[in-house]
Amino acid sequence: MTTRKALKQLASERRAIVVPGAPNALFARAIEDAGFPVIYVSGAGVANMQLGLPDIGLGTVTELVQTVSAIADTVDRPLIVDADTGFGNAMNMYRTVRQLERAGASALQIEDQVFPKKCGHFEGKATIPAAEMIEKIKAALDARQDENLQIIARTDARAVEGLDAAIERAQMYQEVGADMTFVEAPRNVDELGRIARELKAPQVANIVFGGHTPDPGQAALAEMGFAFTLYANAALQASLLATQTVLGSLKDHGSLQEVSKLLAGFKQRQDAVKKPEWDAREALYATKSEGAQK
Template sequence: MQSPKKLKELLARRAAVTVPGAANAMFARVIEDIGFEAVYVTGAGIANMYLGVPDLGLTTVTEVADTVARISDSVTLPIIADADTGFGNPLNMVRTVRLLERAGAAGLQIEDQVFPKKCGHFSGKKVIATDEMVQKIKAAVDSRVDNDLQIIARTDARAVEGFERAIERAHAFVEAGADVIFVEAPLTVDELARIPREIPVPHVANIVFGGNTPDPGRAKLAEFGFSIVLYANAALQAALKASYDVLSALHRDGDLQAVGEKLASFKERQRSVAKPVWDELESRYRVNG
């Protein structure tokens, strides 16, 4: 676990730092092992992998906090936690911030959808009034213990009220105390370019493979002025595809000979969960005699 100050410094660089998402500690360890600078605890990923359901607001704050805590225990990266809508009204937001900060989050993403929310790239979304979201942001800011804990305010208004209204909401969120802005699901590269230009705070770009937002590439997003670029469920989608491929072959052939190259080796698997570290601990605390 890293302090929120580390995430704050990363955001201030405005370098479009790539931040993959993890739904569990294993994925988070892979993200750290590869060399990424931060990890995003994905609410959609928790819904998909923990519950086996779509991202429709079915997870609870305690389930998210439990996942954040497990990841915090497993990696040293700063953690951005997907706090959805705060799981209710401003009072729920107070509890959500306290739980997730205590669990190890360095930043919290909160959004202006009606509770229960939907995936930002699903149709049929609804947003709460701007004034209601402003009060949630104020509750989040007031509830954090460490003033460096980053409050990332997301608006889903692009799909509901249009791009200009989304920009207006983002300005209001900054005035309310949000540290970072996240305009979800812009539809064009021109819209992406306008967001950091018109709102002078750090920004998040969310790139969903197969989603609504075009991916102009990291260099262009850095040129626009984005601080981080989320690939929230790339690991999940890759694992799901590989699981179907490997298990289908196993079902068809009765063995793994045709798909062996798709599997991590036994050695790679143990290294990814730091087995040598645990071996050393076991040796250190072994009872002699």
């Protein structure tokens, strides 16, 4: 089964599968090694970790494609990719989908914010007209080459017009062919329940530590009927805190002795990037080369 078919099957099961976010290939390896079945390529994560920038639409499609390609080349898991607004109008959306599908995406999340967009849990967001978003969804559906590539239509209307309007938009998006919908930033468990009850397509929940949406846990979200639960930047937030702690101690003490327990060992680091596999491959090719010379 291809990763795209696998993701489509998982979505149909509606088990609120936990999907951690990866801003780069190393984090994706860690997520795969931990046993998670799906990886989320977070736009915020790429902006924060690759570019050192806030999630306010400063990244480009080229930078995202490069990141997705590196991750897809590194892990064997379905990738849900945050494609933001498609980086422009419907024509830009068409090209974005083509590029990210070739790069290895199994699903693309597209949204109805104005371009450039903002993080879904920031204030001051604005949405485009629903009719304009529908044209973008149609362009995304036309652009995909593999019908198993899932198009996830996200709406940020909850923060702009309220939950009723957000659910109405999501209904329109699924009616024109979106495979899944995603109402961003509901404010409480009751709102999460309404989203799952009132929308027939598989739904995505996004849990941001410190954000607007509460975290009722996978069991509760699965009971509601959500398909996936994103923890887009949990790994990034953990690594940032650990990095700041370690560097602060190194600056204060001039050594790593005080924080050695926070550091991955040398072997652990090499195992994380599969160095033993590359060593075995090198030995195999070296043996063949020596035999050819004889």
